Amino acid sequence: MRQRIILHLDMDSFYASVEMHAHPEFRHKPVVIGADPKQGRGRGVVLTCSYEARSFGIRSAMPVSQAFVLCPHAVFLPPDFARYSKVSAGVMTIIRSSGYRFQQVSIDEAFLDISPLGSFPAAASVAEQIQATIAEKLGITCSVGIAQSRLVAKIASDFKKPAGMTVVEPEGTREFLAPLPVRKIPGIGRKAELALFEMGIRTIGDLASYDIRKLGTAFGKGAAALHDTACGIDGSEVEERPHMRSLSREITFETDTDDPGVISMTLDTLAEEVCTALVRENLSCRTLTVKVTISIRVLLFRRGPVTVPGRPSVSGPGNRSLRHGTCQEVVFSFQVLSIYSPATVSKYRYKNP
Numbered sequence: 001m002r003q004r005i006i007l008h009l010d011m012d013s014f015y016a017s018v019e020m021h022a023h024p025e026f027r028h029k030p031v032v033i034g035a036d037p038k039q040g041r042g043r044g045v046v047l048t049c050s051y052e053a054r055s056f057g058i059r060s061a062m063p064v065s066q067a068f069v070l071c072p073h074a075v076f077l078p079p080d081f082a083r084y085s086k087v088s089a090g091v092m093t094i095i096r097s098s099g100y101r102f103q104q105v106s107i108d109e110a111f112l113d114i115s116p117l118g119s120f121p122a123a124a125s126v127a128e129q130i131q132a133t134i135a136e137k138l139g140i141t142c143s144v145g146i147a148q149s150r151l152v153a154k155i156a157s158d159f160k161k162p163a164g165m166t167v168v169e170p171e172g173t174r175e176f177l178a179p180l181p182v183r184k185i186p187g188i189g190r191k192a193e194l195a196l197f198e199m200g201i202r203t204i205g206d207l208a209s210y211d212i213r214k215l216g217t218a219f220g221k222g223a224a225a226l227h228d229t230a231c232g233i234d235g236s237e238v239e240e241r242p243h244m245r246s247l248s249r250e251i252t253f254e255t256d257t258d259d260p261g262v263i264s265m266t267l268d269t270l271a272e273e274v275c276t277a278l279v280r281e282n283l284s285c286r287t288l289t290v291k292v293t294i295s296i297r298v299l300l301f302r303r304g305p306v307t308v309p310g311r312p313s314v315s316g317p318g319n320r321s322l323r324h325g326t327c328q329e330v331v332f333s334f335q336v337l338s339i340y341s342p343a344t345v346s347k348y349r350y351k352n353p
């Protein structure tokens with residue numbers, strides 16, 4: 001079988017970088033994209049922030065009120081999705097024009113299957129060219145991961161940010177993954193992470209060497225796939241445009257929240273992002289899904305159903321319920337059909353101004 005070489009490109013703090021390029025006066029300043037902080041009284045969360053802002057401890061999904069406390073002199077900007085979509089289209093055109101099999105996976109991420117090149121060093125030089133072209137034409141940077149699977153390429157692109165490149169050759173895959181925290185595996189959220197911690201599993205290496213049968217008791221049918229992931233095994237292909245797909249945006253809060261204002265503003269912002277993406281890609285949609293993850297912290301200590309007036313009771317594993325459900329992440333997604341009908345999206349917007 002031919003050696004697979006997959007490249008994952010991920011733009012660095014995309015929204016903030018686009019703003020800093022459009023407004024040179026913001027360069028080298030802490031820039032925060034998200035809700036209006038209203039002098040620390042604002043609700044809603046940080047969508048992304050510049051690396052300068054990160055040095056003050058600001059992170060994505062943090063309440064903007066907290067970001068304001070950490071760095072009151074930061075430049076706080078509302079998101080301009082139309083602008084980000086336009087720059088994203090430019091980025092994707094550059095990546096696609098490399099001529100290899102291409103798949104865009106979000107507004108600022110894409111895969112290329114560059115297996116025909118046949119060598120990892122050659123792949124690295126293609127990646128370097130793409131990075132340079134994006135920087136030159138659009139004034140923003142991206143980080144790249146190169147590996148034998150989509151999974152490892154994605155983990156690798158996050159390894160050296162910003163403007164980094166990480167090449168993981170097949171024989172170095174397990175060694176590369178082993179020391180990383182399990183949370184680095186795409187799809188491992190706080191809930192799965194906690195379950196793994198309970199089993200004494202902290203790193204991907206711990207997971208790879210864990211008894212798969214014991215893993216099955218906690219993760220059921222998903223155990224084998226999870227174990228494969230920890231070993232860097234992933235046969236999924238880079239697909240130009242799968243038949244049916246979904247568009248989604250999600251955010252995991254820095255700290256869990258039960259503030260209705262923060263939750264509803266976050267939902268509105270995610271909805272706006274997804275709607276802009278639908279319009280950009282000329283798509284219409286069929287099913288709307290809103291996923292809200294409720295913290296399971298209390299579950300670890302409390303058994304038996306407990307209901308609190310005014311709060312929906314939430315069932316967790318083993319029929320246990322939450323006493324205090326605090327919101328951990330919000331996902332807003334559309335299952336996408338094919339052709340864009342402007343009426344669908346504007347109707348949605350109308351309902352959620």
Ligand SMILES: [Mg+2]
Pocket residue numbers: 010011012013014108
């Ligand atoms: Mg990114």
